[in-house]
Amino acid sequence: xxxxxxxxxxxxxxxxxxxxxxxxxxxxxxxxxxxxxxxxxxxxxxxxxxxxxxxxxxxxxxxxxxxxxxxxxxxxxxxxxxxxxxxxxxxxxxxxxxxxxxxxxxxxxxxxxxxxxxxxxxxxxxxxxxxxxxxxxxxxxxxxxxxxxxxxxxxxxxxxxxxxxxxxxxxxxxxxxxxxxxxxxxxxxxxxxxxxxxxxxxxxxxxxxxxxxxxxxxxxxxxxxxxxx
Amino acid sequence: xxxxxxxxxxxxxxxxxxxxxxxxxxxxxxxxxxxxxxxxxxxxxxxxxxxxxxxxxxxxxxxxxxxxxxxxxxxxxxxxxxxxxxxxxxxxxxxxxxxxxxxxxxxxxxxxxxxxxxxxxxxxxxxxxxxxxxxxxxxxxxxxxxxxxxxxxxxxxxxxxxxxxxxxxxxxxxxxxxxxxxxxxxxxxxxxxxxxxxxxxxxxxxxxxxxxxxxxxxxxx
Numbered sequence: 001x002x003x004x005x006x007x008x009x010x011x012x013x014x015x016x017x018x019x020x021x022x023x024x025x026x027x028x029x030x031x032x033x034x035x036x037x038x039x040x041x042x043x044x045x046x047x048x049x050x051x052x053x054x055x056x057x058x059x060x061x062x063x064x065x066x067x068x069x070x071x072x073x074x075x076x077x078x079x080x081x082x083x084x085x086x087x088x089x090x091x092x093x094x095x096x097x098x099x100x101x102x103x104x105x106x107x108x109x110x111x112x113x114x115x116x117x118x119x120x121x122x123x124x125x126x127x128x129x130x131x132x133x134x135x136x137x138x139x140x141x142x143x144x145x146x147x148x149x150x151x152x153x154x155x156x157x158x159x160x161x162x163x164x165x166x167x168x169x170x171x172x173x174x175x176x177x178x179x180x181x182x183x184x185x186x187x188x189x190x191x192x193x194x195x196x197x198x199x200x201x202x203x204x205x206x207x208x209x210x211x212x213x214x215x216x217x218x219x220x221x222x223x224x225x226x227x228x229x
Numbered sequence: 230x231x232x233x234x235x236x237x238x239x240x241x242x243x244x245x246x247x248x249x250x251x252x253x254x255x256x257x258x259x260x261x262x263x264x265x266x267x268x269x270x271x272x273x274x275x276x277x278x279x280x281x282x283x284x285x286x287x288x289x290x291x292x293x294x295x296x297x298x299x300x301x302x303x304x305x306x307x308x309x310x311x312x313x314x315x316x317x318x319x320x321x322x323x324x325x326x327x328x329x330x331x332x333x334x335x336x337x338x339x340x341x342x343x344x345x346x347x348x349x350x351x352x353x354x355x356x357x358x359x360x361x362x363x364x365x366x367x368x369x370x371x372x373x374x375x376x377x378x379x380x381x382x383x384x385x386x387x388x389x390x391x392x393x394x395x396x397x398x399x400x401x402x403x404x405x406x407x408x409x410x411x412x413x414x415x416x417x418x419x420x421x422x423x424x425x426x427x428x429x430x431x432x433x434x435x436x437x438x439x440x441x442x443x444x445x446x447x448x449x450x
Contacts, residue, residue: 062446110401117398124394129385138381141443142395145374148435149399156402156428159409 005199012192016185024185033097038189040090043083044112045190046197050080051119051147053201058143061136067212068205070136073143075204077122079197084116107157114153118146232317236325237332240299244333251336254295258341261287262348276349281411284345285404288367289397291341292334296375297392299330300383309383313448323376323444327437330372331365338364351415359414359422366429367407373436374399380447403432 020038027034057073060066091109092102103109122142129135177183244250265283266276303309312322342360346353353360375396382392410425419426 062443114398114401121394121398125381125385125391128387129391135385137446137449138385141377141381141447144443145377145399145436145439148439149402152402152428152432152435155431156405159405159424159428 002202005195005202009192009195009199012188012195016189016192019181019185019188024181025179027182030098033094036090036094038185039193040087040094041186042190042193043086043090046193047080047084047087047115049194050076050083050197050201051115051150054080054119054122054143055147058140061140062144068209070140071205071208072201073140074126074208075201077119077126077143078204079201081116081119081123082200083193083197084112084119087112088116105160107160110157110160111153114157115150118149122146230321230324232321233324233328236312236317236322237328240326240329241332243302244329250295250298251333254291254298254333254337255340257294258287258291258337259344261290262341262344266348271349273350277351277415280345280349280351280415281408283349284342284411285367285407287341288334288338288407289371289400289404291337292368292371292375293393293396295333295337296330296372296379297382297389299326299333300379304383313450319445319448320441322448323441326380327372327376327440330376331368334368334372335364338368356414356418359419360411362419363407363410363414363422363426363429366410366426366433367403370403370429370432370436371400373433373440374403377436377440377444377447380444402428406432 016038020035024035024038026032053076054073057069057076060069061073091112095104096102122139125135125142126139129138177186262283265286266279269279271279300309303312313319342353342364345351375392378392378395378399382388382395385391406425406428408425410422410429413419413422413425
């Protein structure tokens with residue numbers, strides 16, 4: 001598994017790049033900048049996947065205290081925030097030529113930046129809350145509350161005014177994927193980024209486990225022979 | 230339930246004897262109204278349109294400090310440890326604290342709300358029943374999350390910054406719902422406020438239940 005995943009990720013990323021830059025036709029109205037959309041939308045899906053993983057792993061951790069679930073929740077939050085940041089960077093690059101502004105307070109944009117803040121605060125709690133078991137529990141509570149907040153954020157931002165194009169579901173806003181290659185491009189990009197995120201998560205889980213082992217060994221090292229730990 | 234009532238009585242009695250939280254938070258609320266209005270420098274006829282946003286920004290920020298105070302009080306002399314050591318279900322502690330926080334927030338609002346009408350040229354009297362309903366729904370949702378995260382924030386390092394950091398992003402749906410509902414109520418009644426009130430009610434239900442279930446994990450030894 002430790003070898004298959006990086007290899008599969010590499011192949012999928014290369015395939016996505018080739019499709020997006022060589023095969024997929026240029027969108028008629030928006031031109032070349034529309035190609036950023038394949039990574040923008042895929043990153044958004046990956047970020048959501050990450051946040052739901054945080055909630056699932058947090059629930060398991062509160063249920064049975066599994067260290068592995070706690071490490072997975074932390075790693076998934078890091079990867080989720082990373083991909084959410086990618087969404088927030090790629091979006092304005094597209095929006096500037098199309099909408100004429102880098103940012104608007106459209107429902108989806110507002111939702112994305114709020115979600116980013118929720119999980120950034122999760123990482124702050126992990127980083128600065130202190131390192132003990134209690135903080136892992138608090139983070140798990142936040143991980144669950146955060147995911148409960150997602151539907152409320154979605155509903156509440158609809159009370160704001162919106163201009164974001166709806167992808168696939170409805171073709172308003174001129175962003176419908178008319179060419180079948182566009183759909184294939186999006187699908188392959190999504191698979192590539194999901195594999196990449198999965199790989200990154202396993203790496204972070206492993207490094208967290210090694211850090212814990214190191215801390216245990218260090219404690220043992222500094223207890224002198226004959227002394228009671 | 231009786232335990233929750235006892236905790237509610239205890240918190241309100243502490244507040245009644247010192248009047249510390251409500252009075253200091255009230256003055257802070259007035260200051261925020263002034264700062265938020267002056268910063269936007271509205272024309273006389275624009276002022277009423279600012280009211281919902283100014284009102285709820287002030288409520289959220291004063292609420293954060295008020296909630297932080299009620300938990301810092303419990304830290305003094307290790308009261309929280311005593312409370313948790315008592316043979317009470319943690320869920321009852323949550324309900325009691327939640328109720329106390331809702332009452333205290335409402336008390337501060339009862340003083341701040343008339344001032345908003347005064348400062349921003351609004352006739353609040355015809356909209357009063359709607360405003361009270363929106364304030365109650367907003368307070369309940371706010372207190373539901375703030376009680377849960379207040380208990381977390383006092384027990385971690387970097388506690389002063391942690392409570393706003395954790396709470397504010399989670400509270401955005403409540404803020405949007407409350408502002409839209411207040412705007413609707415002021416513009417002509419509960420029908421216009423429907424969307425906002427729906428969001429507030431959903432927020433209240435989701436997070437009072439979540440807080441009630443999760444509080445035990447926060448205060449577990």
